[in-house]
Amino acid sequence: xxxxxxxxxxxxxxxxxxxxxxxxxxxxxxxxxxxxxxxxxxxxxxxxxxxxxxxxxxxxxxxxxxxxxxxxxxxxxxxxxxxxxxxxxxxxxxxxxxxxxxxxxxxxxxxxxxxxxxxxxxxxxxxxxxxxxxxxxxxxxxxxxxxxxxxxxxxxxxxxxxxxxxxxxxxxxxxxxxxxxxxxxxxxxxxxxxxxxxxxxxxxxxxxxxxxxxxxxxxxxxxxxxxxxxxxxxxxxxxxxxxxxxxxxxxxxxxxxxxxxxxxxxxxxxxxxxxxxxxxxxxxxxxxxxxxxxxxxxxxxxxxxxxxxxxxxxxxxxxxxxxxxxxxx
Amino acid sequence: xxxxxxxxxxxxxxxxxxxxxxxxxxxxxxxxxxxxxxxxxxxxxxxxxxxxxxxxxxxxxxxxxxxxxxxxxxxxxxxxxxxxxxxxxxxxxxxxxxxxxxxxxxxxxxxxxxxxxxxxxxxxxxxxxxxxxxxxxxxxxxxxxxxxxxxxxxxxxxxxxxxxxxxxxxxxxxxxxxxxxxxxxxxxxxxxxxxxxxxxxxxxxxxxxxxxxxxxxxxxxxxxxxxxxxxxxxxxxxxxxxxxxxxxxxxxxxxxxxxxxxxxxxxxx
Numbered sequence: 001x002x003x004x005x006x007x008x009x010x011x012x013x014x015x016x017x018x019x020x021x022x023x024x025x026x027x028x029x030x031x032x033x034x035x036x037x038x039x040x041x042x043x044x045x046x047x048x049x050x051x052x053x054x055x056x057x058x059x060x061x062x063x064x065x066x067x068x069x070x071x072x073x074x075x076x077x078x079x080x081x082x083x084x085x086x087x088x089x090x091x092x093x094x095x096x097x098x099x100x101x102x103x104x105x106x107x108x109x110x111x112x113x114x115x116x117x118x119x120x121x122x123x124x125x126x127x128x129x130x131x132x133x134x135x136x137x138x139x140x141x142x143x144x145x146x147x148x149x150x151x152x153x154x155x156x157x158x159x160x161x162x163x164x165x166x167x168x169x170x171x172x173x174x175x176x177x178x179x180x181x182x183x184x185x186x187x188x189x190x191x192x193x194x195x196x197x198x199x200x201x202x203x204x205x206x207x208x209x210x211x212x213x214x215x216x217x218x219x220x221x222x223x224x225x226x227x228x229x230x231x232x233x234x235x236x237x238x239x240x241x242x243x244x245x246x247x248x249x250x251x252x253x254x255x256x257x258x259x260x261x262x263x264x265x266x267x268x269x270x271x272x273x274x275x276x277x278x279x280x281x282x283x284x285x286x287x288x289x290x291x292x293x294x295x296x297x298x299x300x301x302x303x304x305x306x307x308x309x310x311x312x313x314x315x316x317x318x319x320x321x322x323x324x325x326x327x328x329x
Numbered sequence: 330x331x332x333x334x335x336x337x338x339x340x341x342x343x344x345x346x347x348x349x350x351x352x353x354x355x356x357x358x359x360x361x362x363x364x365x366x367x368x369x370x371x372x373x374x375x376x377x378x379x380x381x382x383x384x385x386x387x388x389x390x391x392x393x394x395x396x397x398x399x400x401x402x403x404x405x406x407x408x409x410x411x412x413x414x415x416x417x418x419x420x421x422x423x424x425x426x427x428x429x430x431x432x433x434x435x436x437x438x439x440x441x442x443x444x445x446x447x448x449x450x451x452x453x454x455x456x457x458x459x460x461x462x463x464x465x466x467x468x469x470x471x472x473x474x475x476x477x478x479x480x481x482x483x484x485x486x487x488x489x490x491x492x493x494x495x496x497x498x499x500x501x502x503x504x505x506x507x508x509x510x511x512x513x514x515x516x517x518x519x520x521x522x523x524x525x526x527x528x529x530x531x532x533x534x535x536x537x538x539x540x541x542x543x544x545x546x547x548x549x550x551x552x553x554x555x556x557x558x559x560x561x562x563x564x565x566x567x568x569x570x571x572x573x574x575x576x577x578x579x580x581x582x583x584x585x586x587x588x589x590x591x592x593x594x595x596x597x598x
Binding site: 046047162164165192193194195196197198200201219220221222223224225226245246249250259260261263264265266267268269270272275276277278279281282297 | 430431459460462463465467486489490493517526528535537539544550
């Protein structure tokens with residue numbers, strides 16, 4: 001199969017701004033990103049870097065005053081930025097692209113039984129389903145697939161379930177209509193360590209078994225190391241580096257990626273790895289720094305970094321970093 | 330509880346030889362400022378209607394530690410500088426909503442440190458912060474240990490961070506300490522099945538390593554502490570469960586030089 005045909009989602013030169021009277025927040029600024037069939041892509045960055053905004057733009061559920069300014073989001077040959085609401089709802093949302101929202105605790109309706117919440121999604125998309133009873137059986141099977149007991153869970157309200165159980169329900173819900181892409185926004189934060197590990201394993205198994213693509217949005221690099229095939233690193237609204245998982249961790253080429261990997265205490269075989277401290281804080285996106293947006297925090301800053309934005313530099317097939325250090329002059 | 334915010338059903342908390350729950354009110358008020366707390370969520374732990382200066386000065390005023398306004402001013406400014414909220418003149422007039430998460434947590438640390446405490450309970454102080462900011466906050470806390478001799482009780486579920494900041498560690502499961510000892514010893518040689526599972530599930534940012542290693546999987550989730558399981562509280566999830574574990578609660582034993590573990594596997598019968 002040639003790689004062109006294998007692409008499921010292709011984001012080209014996307015700009016998403018929050019337009020306000022005090023200025024526009026340039027949350028996503030000229031971003032390219034592709035996801036292939038059957039691939040787990042991680043989008044990594046800190047809070048406020050625009051990664052959730054990017055996810056919301058794919059489903060076109062941007063909160064006000066967010067707006068897609070320019071660019072294309074091609075899914076299966078269709079440009080999602082040009083689709084009307086009706087078409088999006090009928091063809092895209094949940095049926096082709098579903099989402100696991102951040103904070104399982106908050107994304108379930110507290111006054112509805114789990115059973116009814118699952119059925120709501122099925123009934124809402126009834127035209128896609130020949131047999132509602134069969135859909136219900138499928139919901140039961142999915143609940144079982146995510147490691148829960150249907151008798152215990154289906155008749156419960158969300159508050160009767162633990163955080164880990166709720167996260168499993170949300171995962172089952174995202175799979176109801178056999179989507180081809182699941183966007184998972186911080187699916188493991190707010191869970192404790194052992195539950196976190198179980199949820200990662202579950203996602204990994206399901207992805208392999210039913211062959212979906214996952215866009216994993218997180219700031220948690222260890223989680224990325226466990227599950228992703230490729231990684232995009234986002235900083236202040238821009239993609240600063242992308243590569244396959246091994247290159248990103250073994251051979252990061254952008255100073256921000258390097259800093260991110262080394263600034264979290266981590267244990268390998270019980271030994272503590274060296275920790276480096278990144279100075280400063282992420283910038284405000286109304287007036288992002290000129291030139292390279294990372295320059296005020298960069299340990300290798302040069303004169304040109306303050307003036308001009310670095311171009312993407314291809315280091316090898318599939319590994320690109322936007323950094324002046326790699327531009328030969 | 331350690332800070333006297335809740336009353337215990339049973340047992341004592343002894344600070345410098347005295348049970349804090351049997352002190353007279355006046356005596357307690359006198360030492361109260363020596364015990365401080367840093368909370369997990371800097372978005373909830375600061376009063377949104379107070380300026381940074383007043384947030385940090387409040388413990389000094391409440392405890393009447395200084396008599397003059399000038400002294401309070403100098404102290405607050407000094408502390409703001411030591412937590413790197415610089416220039417302090419700039420930050421003192423801001424409200425919490427004008428600060429980032431990292432800056433808020435620095436205010437919370439300043440508020441804890443301003444009364445010159447001996448002991449600080451830090452409850453997950455970096456878990457809500459972004460990755461790139463965590464290391465600098467941890468180093469700030471460690472700096473106060475070295476410079477001011479502060480003792481910390483650091484509460485976390487992140488074992489890698491615990492190892493970075495801690496000297497000793499206690500592992501808690503369902504209301505009981507199941508294992509404790511020097512951190513290095515505990516991480517390299519965990520003896521309780523729960524500790525072993527915890528350590529094996531530490532996420533590691535190294536794709537080659539993490540995809541090869543075998544993780545100890547625990548069944549189920551922690552049960553409710555209203556009706557904890559009989560015998561060893563961990564037995565319903567333990568991969569090494571024996572008959573006795575369901576019946577009797579194991580004693581805590583010293584396995585090696587202060588390395589304590591509470592598990593039937595290590596008790597010779």
